[in-house]
Amino acid sequence: MPRARRDKVVSLTKVKKKNRGTKENLVTEIRSCSDTYPYIYAFNLENLRSSGFKDVRQHFKTNSRFFFGKNSVMGIALGKTKETEYAEGLFKLGQHLSGQCALMFSKVPPSTVTNYFQTFHKEDFARAGDIATDTFDLPAGPLPQFAFSMEPQLRKMGMPTTLDKGVVTLVKEMKVCTKEEKLNPEQCKILKAFDYKMADFRLGVSAIFEKGKGLKIL
Template sequence: MPKSKRDKKISLTKTAKKGVALKQRIIEDIRSCVDEFDNIYVFSFNNIRNNTFKEIRNTWKPSRFFFGKNRVIGVGLGRTVEEEVQDGLHKVSECLKGERALLFTNKTEEEVIAYFESQNFEEFARSGNVAQRTVSLEEGPLENFSHAMEPYLRKLGLPTKLDKGIVTMIKPYEVCTEGSILTPEQAKILELLDIRMAAFEMKLKCSWNKNTGFKKYL
């Protein structure tokens, strides 16, 4: 009887001592998921935040997501024909580049595609993002902010003061200019103003099914 690919041992001799146990645990988790779930999807993502990530995980339970550590995930799947734990999984490993992640699930392809196509919405921009438009504040009261916020707003660079307990702009101020790279302070001001300039999206790149094998998406 041929030896199962699942039993292949992968050497971590090139891995630094610190963190070896964690990486080995991720590899074992990946291999357990290969056994447990029928489908694997690789997808790219932009501007994901921790809260969004947490909501996605909760929505898809008991499916499993793996974000980051592409190389370690690739080791778990197998990066070559000789190393892969199931036929065709080295092709999935080859798709793990840059900002990409893995989904193990037993949901149908139709369900997965429908969900990913719906995940396209505006999110708060981060430091380093490009400003999508110019945002300016006029002189006068900022009534949406409590008086306790005024020192923090000044720390962020806004020219404010308290006028009879109301946060007030003492002069006009340009928060950001269209096309400029946002600083941490600008990104925080935009978030406090509830102005969203980043697009969150998730795009399927490839999939693998235990019966039909590997598939690539455009």
């Protein structure tokens, strides 16, 4: 016989007072969603792009709820042991959370969700530390796409520019990056200035919890 939901006291004694209310609310909302939704999906957010995730939330806005928070707090809501789990089997999901994670409580079945994320991707600008997917060179010459007021900023990025009759001009050829090179902040700024996107944001489901069936690690 399935066990009843447990109304357990949440211990957040190590949390600063100004944050305690927010974290207690997160615990309450996660537990409420555990009662309401039949599926819980866990995501790893190591390469999170806010613009890409906004599209995901928009796609599932009518049938799902997303939660971000410290794993320790989300773990309290779900339960970290069999004795403290909020509902049958949830402690296994609580133990699974590691790194930067998000939870999606949903009415959408796993086949539909996994199919969506297998095809979902969104191009974005690279960040410092990302690996260049292409070699990007700039030939010497005028850069009419930039206003003359941008020239000092481009020089600060490391570009050999000058103003020639009011037109921003690259005085010599420049190699911005080489394929498979680890990008630094200045390179990323230049790539963004030229609207060159090297990041491909994808989001995969790391685990699925289904009421009555338990946890499945993917």
